[in-house]
Amino acid sequence: MGRPIGTRNPDYEAKRAALADAALARLLADGGGTSLNELAVELGVSVPTLKHYFGDRAGLVAAALRRQSELARPYVEPIAAPSSRDLTTSLVGFLRALVRAWRPFGVGRVFTVGMVAGAYEAAVGPAYLDGVLEPTLQAVERRLQAHARARALRIGPDDAAGLRAAALALLSPVVLALIHQDALGGSSCRSLDVEAFVDTHVAGFVRGWGRPVRTPRRTPLPRGRKALAKKS
Numbered sequence: 001m002g003r004p005i006g007t008r009n010p011d012y013e014a015k016r017a018a019l020a021d022a023a024l025a026r027l028l029a030d031g032g033g034t035s036l037n038e039l040a041v042e043l044g045v046s047v048p049t050l051k052h053y054f055g056d057r058a059g060l061v062a063a064a065l066r067r068q069s070e071l072a073r074p075y076v077e078p079i080a081a082p083s084s085r086d087l088t089t090s091l092v093g094f095l096r097a098l099v100r101a102w103r104p105f106g107v108g109r110v111f112t113v114g115m116v117a118g119a120y121e122a123a124v125g126p127a128y129l130d131g132v133l134e135p136t137l138q139a140v141e142r143r144l145q146a147h148a149r150a151r152a153l154r155i156g157p158d159d160a161a162g163l164r165a166a167a168l169a170l171l172s173p174v175v176l177a178l179i180h181q182d183a184l185g186g187s188s189c190r191s192l193d194v195e196a197f198v199d200t201h202v203a204g205f206v207r208g209w210g211r212p213v214r215t216p217r218r219t220p221l222p223r224g225r226k227a228l229a230k231k232s
Contacts, residue, residue, distance in 0.1 A: 016053045017067060019043060024064035028106060032113040036060070062127035065114050069131045072110075075101075076135050080142035087152040087210050088202055094143065095174050095198045102178050111175065112183040140167040154211050166209050173201055 009015070026034055026042050036057040040047045054060035082090040102108040110132055118128035141163045148157040155162035177194050180186040 012053075016063065019045070019050070019053055020060065020064040020067050021071070023060050024067070024110075027061065027064065027117075028109040028113055032061075032117050058121045058123040061117050061121070062124050065110075065118075065124065065127040065131040067131065068110060068114075069135050072132075072135070076139050079136065079139035080146075082143055082146050085150060085152075087147050088206050090143070090147065091170065091202045091205065092198060094140075095170075095202065096195055098174065099178065099194050099198060103182060108178060108182050112179055137164075137167050137171065140171055144170070152211055153209055155209070169209070170202075170205055174198060 022043050023039050026039060034042070036050060037047055039057070039060065040050050043050075050060060054063055079094060083093045084090045098107070114124075114128040114132050118125035144153065144163050144166050145157050147153050148155055148159070148163065153166070155166060157163075174194070174197070177192060177197055180190075181192055181194060186192065
């Protein structure tokens with residue numbers, strides 16, 4: 001007896017996930033321009049099989065990008081935990097780690113390929129946000145929220161709009177600098193030491209968003225002790 005119409009194989013989700021992961025690897029390798037026919041050949045399946053699981057190419061790309069939120073969770077979650085109570089040390093450490101992972105670990109490819117695909121395909125844009133950009137941004141917000149609880153920021157830990165604005169202000173310039181240097185080839189025409197840029201950027205961020213550190217006021221000595229202090 002066959003399966004009732006509309007039911008799926010028990011391993012449907014596992015096969016779909018495996019195809020999505022393999023497709024993303026291929027898309028990242030060629031910059032995202034692979035057609036559905038080419039992807040089918042590369043993955044060793046038929047075009048009807050891909051359409052069965054994803055509907056069309058946009059559906060396949062969207063599924064592959066959404067998978068990143070699950071696959072990258074072990075690497076994204078630590079972003080939310082400050083590495084130091086000191087605001088500057090914490091933020092420089094996080095952004096330098098992003099810079100060092102951008103090319104060697106394929107972070108830049110996922111960001112840029114997903115961004116390009118999402119900008120031109122309506123079905124892919126939300127998937128890029130859900131799978132890549134928002135998990136990163138929200139982790140940065142939680143890191144900043146921890147610093148806000150410690151009164152290191154001018155905004156409060158419950159100021160959702162302020163934390164979002166601060167996270168965007170912190171992350172965006174560094175991501176833009178990395179795209180400029182790597183994906184767009186800026187390193188060959190206007191080279192930038194991105195790690196040095198991180199130091200400069202964080203210094204400005206802390207001046208604008210950080211709460212000034214107050215040095216404790218010294219209690220003035222009584223007059224008699226002042227005289228003794230001068231003599232000694």
